[in-house]
Amino acid sequence: MKIYRVNMTEGEVTTEDVKDAYAALGGRGLTSQIVADEVSPTCNPIGPKNKLVIAPGLLSGTMAPSSGRLSVGAKSPLTGTIKESNAGGTAAQKLAKLGIKAIIIEGKPADDKLYTMTVNKDGIQLEDVSDDLIGKGNYEVMEKIQAELGEKVCVMSIGQAGEYRLESASIAVSDPEGRPTRHCGRGGTGAVMGAKGVKAIVIDDSDAPGVPIVDQDRFKEASRALAKSLLDHPVCGEGLPEYGTAILINILNESGGLPTENFKTGRFEGADEISGETIADVISDRGGQKTHSCHPGCVMRCSQIYNDKDGEYLTGGFEYETVWGFGANTKVDDIDAIAMMDRICDDVGIDTIEMGVAVGVAMDAGVIEFGDAEGAIDLLEQVGEGTPLGRIIGSGAGFTAKAFGLDRVPVVKNQGIPAYDPRAVKGVGVTYATSTMGADHTAGYAVTSNILSIGGEVDPLSKEGQVELSQGLQIATAAVDSTGLCIFAAFAILDDENALPAVIDMLNAQYGLELEADDVTALGKSIIKTEREFNIEAGFTKADDRLPDFFVDEECPPHNVKFDITDEELDGLYNF
């Protein structure tokens, strides 16, 4: 295994051996450690001192089910904290098969040129593509590159938003069809890539050596055991493939936790029009794909391909959070309009969650009306065009609220709060407040016990037990994010006692280790501590681990609940 270092100031690529300290790390554990070791916490995120670190998970590139998740790390332009943004697509598997532990992109070109980085068995080559690709959206970039290099290469690219270095710019990762439907969405890593002058990273794993495995038989057995756990679990094996993640719209709506009209209430009248059930019907009627894997080897296959009214491809990887953000949060109940917004975000290269929150904020401030789907589409198109208004929206929810003088701003550490109202789903509220990443539901997905009856039950409306719940999940998630396993594997891990041992067995068989369950917890804790120390050095204090005032002061109907977990209780999260 090796680490490539790409210095964009000099245009130089060097190859390094993997330090002992990095050998047992992968995914988030590795990106966060490298960022903590090499990036000054006080640097400007789009300046030459920031670095973009790309790493596949520890199990990526093997036959382990659903293990092809990619981590990208940097200091976040959006939050100013350390950031790990996780995506599916085919990049992680190809990088791992090429024997690449991580790619570190540093420096900044002196000119305003844009480059592609081609990664293959011979190393990394940089090519000036300013003339061809400047100002292009992700769909066109991927098509052009695949027309030249074949459909099998994976492309990671930025759209216009990354070129403009906007704080909600994402990095697109191509799916198995070569389309930009999977993104390192959160935290503006696309702006860091743009600042480095990198338009696209092309990964070609032809003749790659593959991933070495110390004990093949043991690995196969453990991998089969995990696949069985996933397939036997009702959500991983049935719910996700059948309906995708938007199946959550109705259950959050029933539970009164579906943020509606920029977090004014927890129920949306139009919920049924945008539900996973409706989407599945529309997809079937139009000959799309209800079930799709974001990378080969996923057994849960929550992804989808959504066609327009004429049966032509419109978008893919249409997630619950996206449907919520452009649906309930903005009071739009037209699923085709929401799908169009998803498509625009994928093309321009902007985080759908941040955009859903920002458009909700813009509506609340009177820029356009709630429910105005055409107006919302126009705002997103303006992000790509780089108009002044588009740049405001593309800088995220916090920036938009400031530009228009709004005080109801659903962000933590300047990152937009996603699709679960923290007053009615208090466990995830604790995660939003305290995560090292800013408001991030995936960092400690307490929706499991709060709403879904997975991993036990904790009453979502009561403050009892929420800090412990979020703490346990945040630690476990940091470890899972290092393996390359999709976070949805956690549903099985929480409910089936055979699942975690299977994961540990695979790691031991692949790397010749003797890990036990306690080591996994220790890994999760140490990752979070590393990230938190970076944030403290960057100037963050416990005062930043708080929800915006209005969640504490305003009641959320229908349960009329406030966020009542005290500051001291929130601070208790870090007692470990």
Next chain:
Amino acid sequence: MKVTVRLFATLKDLLPKDRKKVLVELAEGSTVNDVAEHFKIPQEETLIIKVNGRSADKSTVLKDGDRVGIFPPVGGG
């Protein structure tokens, strides 16, 4: 008494065609289990039940005007 019932995901086919919710007339003291039987939801099926937006189970006793939502196991995120 009358309660409003919504069934979701795979269970929605148990509702009359094109109906999102149904008003069900029940005897006083009925439970969620009576609702499940009314719709012929197989007894062995694992269910997630919300009554008035709060977590409930089959033994939860209903009252007039309640809003009942029944789901198979679902997840995402």
